[in-house]
Amino acid sequence: MNGSADAVRAMIDDGWAIAVLLVATVLLDRLIRPRELAGRSLAGTWLLVCMVTALHGLFVALFGSGLVAACMVLAVQAVLVVASNAKHAVLGEPLLFPDFAMIRSIVNHPEFYWSAVPVWQRIAAALTACALIVTLAYLFVPDPATHAAGLALCGLAVGLLWLTLRTAPFRALAPTPDAAADVDRHGLGPTLLLYWRRWRRMPDPPPCVDPPRLPPALPTPDVIVIVQCESFADPAELFADPLLALPALEQARADAWQWGQLQVSGFGAYTMRAEYGVLWGREEEALGFRRYDPFLTAIGERSYALPHRIPGRRSLFLHPHDLRFYGRDRIMPAAGFDALLGEAHFAPPPAGGGRYVTDAAVADTILVEARAAAGPMLLYAVTIENHGPWAPDDTGETPDLRGSYLRLARHGDAMLAQLRDGLAALGRPALLVFFGDHRPSIPGVAEPGGDRHTPYVMLRIDGAGQVVRGANRRADLTPAGLHHSVLDAVLGSPA
Numbered sequence: 001m002n003g004s005a006d007a008v009r010a011m012i013d014d015g016w017a018i019a020v021l022l023v024a025t026v027l028l029d030r031l032i033r034p035r036e037l038a039g040r041s042l043a044g045t046w047l048l049v050c051m052v053t054a055l056h057g058l059f060v061a062l063f064g065s066g067l068v069a070a071c072m073v074l075a076v077q078a079v080l081v082v083a084s085n086a087k088h089a090v091l092g093e094p095l096l097f098p099d100f101a102m103i104r105s106i107v108n109h110p111e112f113y114w115s116a117v118p119v120w121q122r123i124a125a126a127l128t129a130c131a132l133i134v135t136l137a138y139l140f141v142p143d144p145a146t147h148a149a150g151l152a153l154c155g156l157a158v159g160l161l162w163l164t165l166r167t168a169p170f171r172a173l174a175p176t177p178d179a180a181a182d183v184d185r186h187g188l189g190p191t192l193l194l195y196w197r198r199w200r201r202m203p204d205p206p207p208c209v210d211p212p213r214l215p216p217a218l219p220t221p222d223v224i225v226i227v228q229c230e231s232f233a234d235p236a237e238l239f240a241d242p243l244l245a246l247p248a249l250e251q252a253r254a255d256a257w258q259w260g261q262l263q264v265s266g267f268g269a270y271t272m273r274a275e276y277g278v279l280w281g282r283e284e285e286a287l288g289f290r291r292y293d294p295f296l297t298a299i300g301e302r303s304y305a306l307p308h309r310i311p312g313r314r315s316l317f318l319h320p321h322d323l324r325f326y327g328r329d330r331i332m333p334a335a336g337f338d339a340l341l342g343e344a345h346f347a348p349p350p351a352g353g354g355r356y357v358t359d360a361a362v363a364d365t366i367l368v369e370a371r372a373a374a375g376p377m378l379l380y381a382v383t384i385e386n387h388g389p390w391a392p393d394d395t396g397e398t399p400d401l402r403g404s405y406l407r408l409a410r411h412g413d414a415m416l417a418q419l420r421d422g423l424a425a426l427g428r429p430a431l432l433v434f435f436g437d438h439r440p441s442i443p444g445v446a447e448p449g450g451d452r453h454t455p456y457v458m459l460r461i462d463g464a465g466q467v468v469r470g471a472n473r474r475a476d477l478t479p480a481g482l483h484h485s486v487l488d489a490v491l492g493s494p495a
Contacts (some may be wrong), residue, residue, distance in 0.1 A: 018056060020393045021070045025052045027417065028077045029187045033088045037184050043173055044186030051162060051189050052077075054157035064141030072122065082121060084188055090441050091268045092448025094183045097196040098293030126304060165197065174198065177289050201291040204300035205282070210309060213492040218460060218468060219430040219492055220490055223370050224310070224378045225419060229359070229412045231386045231405075232436030234455050238326025238446055239402065246410065248417035249455060252434070257460040258485060260477040261453035265291070266442025268388070268448065275382065275437065277479025279335060280304045281487070284478075293417045295326045299334045306378065307336030307484065310490055315340050315375035316369055320346040320357030321384050337380070341365065349385075354408075356384045359415035369420040370430075385411055402445045412436075416457075424465040431489055432459040435482065456482060458489065 027428040029040065029048060029096075040048075051072055059069035065485065084095035164170050174182045182191045210434075235244035253259045264274045265284060276294040283303055290383060302308065307315040317337040323329040334338055347361040362383050386408040388403045398468050425428040436454030440446050456477070458469040461480040 013237065017066055017070060020051055020054065021056060021073060022052055024074060025077050027076070028081055029258060030190070031081050032084050032183060032188045034180050034184050040089045041185050042140065042189045042380075044190040046164065046369060047161070047170075047190035047193065047370060048187050050157050050161040054161060055153030057115050057150045057152070061147050061154060062150070063136060063139070064143050064146045064148075065139050068136060068139045071135075075128075080188055084183075086121075090443075090448070091266070091270075093179055095188060095192070096292045096337040097192045097199065097294060098178055101293065103316070114164075116168055133166060139190065159391070161264075177291060178479075179243035179292070183424070194337050195289055195292075202288055202290055205286070205304070207307065210491075212495040214495050216488075216490065217470070218462075218489075219429050221460070222376050223373060223423065223425065223426060223427040223430040224313075224486070224490065225370065225430065226278065226378075226380045226433040226486070227362075227366075227415070228271070228278065228380070228435060228437050229386070230271070230383045230407060230437060231388065231440040232412045232454060233446075235406055235409055237451070238439065242408065246421070247458070248413045252416055252430065252454075252457040252459060254472070255459060255469055255473060256457045257468065257470045257489065258458040258473045259457060259474055260474045262435050262456040263439050263453050263476060263478050264436075265452070266438045267312045267452050270436060271437045273403060273438075274435075274479045275376065278433075278435070278486075279306050279380065281306075281309075281483030282482045283480045290291040295328075295331055298331050303332045304335065305335035306380070306486065307338075309487060310378060315374065315378040316341060316380070317385070318362065318365060318379060318381040319343075320362055321382075341369075347427070354371075356387060358410045359383050359385045360418065363415045363418040363422070367418065370423065370426060379397050382437075383412065383415070386440075388442070389441060390440070393451070401442050405440055405442055405445070420459060420461075420467075424461050424467070427463060427465060429463050429488070430461040432461065433482070434456070434459075435459075435479075443457070458485065460489070481495075 026040075026045060026048065030307035039253060055076065056069050056073050059064055059072040063069060063072070073406075079218045080095065087099075088094050089124050173186065174191065177195070179191065179195070182194070234249065235246065236242050238244075256287070262274070264277075266273045272293060273284075273291070273297045276282075280294070280298065281303055282294075282301065287294055290297050298305075315331040316339050317328070317335075318341045319328065319341050323332075323340055323342040329340065343357060347359045347363050348360075349356060349358055362381055362385075367377055367383055372379065386405070390404040391409070392401055392404060419434070421430055423432055433456070437454060439454060441448065453476070460470065475481075475485070
């Protein structure tokens with residue numbers, strides 16, 4: 001009898017422990033920003049309960065201890081809270097399911113991400129990780145019955161979650177992408193799950209069919225150069241100071257065939273969103289849940305990419321960085337690029353010149369390739385010199401992050417002038433497209449919440465090296481709209 005009573009008491013204690021754990025995770029979830037609504041939806045809370053119960057069972061199966069499992073669940077939830085809130089503070093949006101696909105990039109290039117986490121949080125994370133390893137080893141319980149019970153609990157919760165998601169009310173949750181509103185409404189974990197499921201079910205679009213076109217206004221350019229300039233924004237707008245206007249950008253706007261604001265969706269990061277838009281030309285409304293990282297599915301949409309849509313010319317993709325980043329080493333050949341030039345093809349930064357290949361070196365390589373072209377050519381380049389985090393600029397009297405950004409933005413502006421002059425000297429019809437991929441996120445200087453647009457210019461150069469202004473048309477576009485403007489300039493407008 002005593003054994004049975006002890007077993008019943010243990011089951012009651014475990015039930016109370018799980019109940020306390022569920023309450024704690026629900027409270028932790030409420031710390032995630034944005035927090036506009038008074039509470040989470042009942043559907044979101046139920047999904048969170050199922051997910052937490054499954055995770056608790058998994059940790060019990062792994063470690064054999066309910067206490068360790070509960071601590072692990074809370075630790076996972078705390079990490080998600082810190083990561084999502086740090087991202088929201090820097091980039092203006094919560095954690096999204098494609099962010100987990102970037103774990104490998106975070107390991108390979110931590111300098112891109114650690115700047116978003118305060119130093120005290122980094123130290124706390126390191127100490128917590130060390131303490132966790134020691135604690136787990138000490139508290140591991142080699143009891144087969146407990147491990148089996150945990151596995152059963154995990155399986156039961158996963159099965160319940162699977163059945164729940166197949167009911168009509170839950171199938172109707174989060175029908176369209178609105179990450180901030182859905183995290184506020186349903187919670188982070190449920191939104192990650194719902195968005196991932198909808199993303200997985202989205203099919204590739206049908207192959208691209210180009211419409212009939214009118215003859216182009218000018219002869220087809222022999223050389224097309226498209227430059228995606230890292231964190232390039234107009235400082236006169238960014239800092240509301242006309243004295244900070246960039247001379248080459250201002251001259252390019254005055255002489256441009258077309259220019260305007262590029263309405264990018266990201267702030268401070270997500271280069272691949274603007275890059276995908278300009279190269280593939282599919283609007284985010286058409287992408288649906290693929291919009292948050294369109295590179296994950298870009299290979300299935302290869303027929304939409306510029307090299308496929310402007311055939312008959314050699315195409316080069318240039319980026320002075322590890323081409324495995326965002327999977328460009330796989331994606332760009334599928335997009336139709338004949339060759340990829342990575343970091344080894346560019347002059348390294350000079351001593352004291354920063355961590356990354358300079359914009360001037362990228363311009364040099366572009367012009368070398370353009371001069372060597374025996375026939376029509378398309379070159380798409382992604383720069384990196386102005387990638388954050390920005391170190392305080394100590395060249396002035398008062399070191400500041402703004403000064404560091406401005407110095408590098410002027411390097412991008414000088415690159416624009418260098419390319420313009422270099423292409424004019426070719427003596428061949430050319431099209432130069434230059435744009436910023438997103439605005440910088442600079443703590444205390446440029447933060448999310450306001451405008452997101454960046455500048456773009458399209459310069460037409462004739463065979464005599466003269467800039468052809470045409471109507472000098474201003475058109476504010478999405479990145480996908482810029483893609484179609486390039487097609488119209490090269491192939492002619494749709495009939």
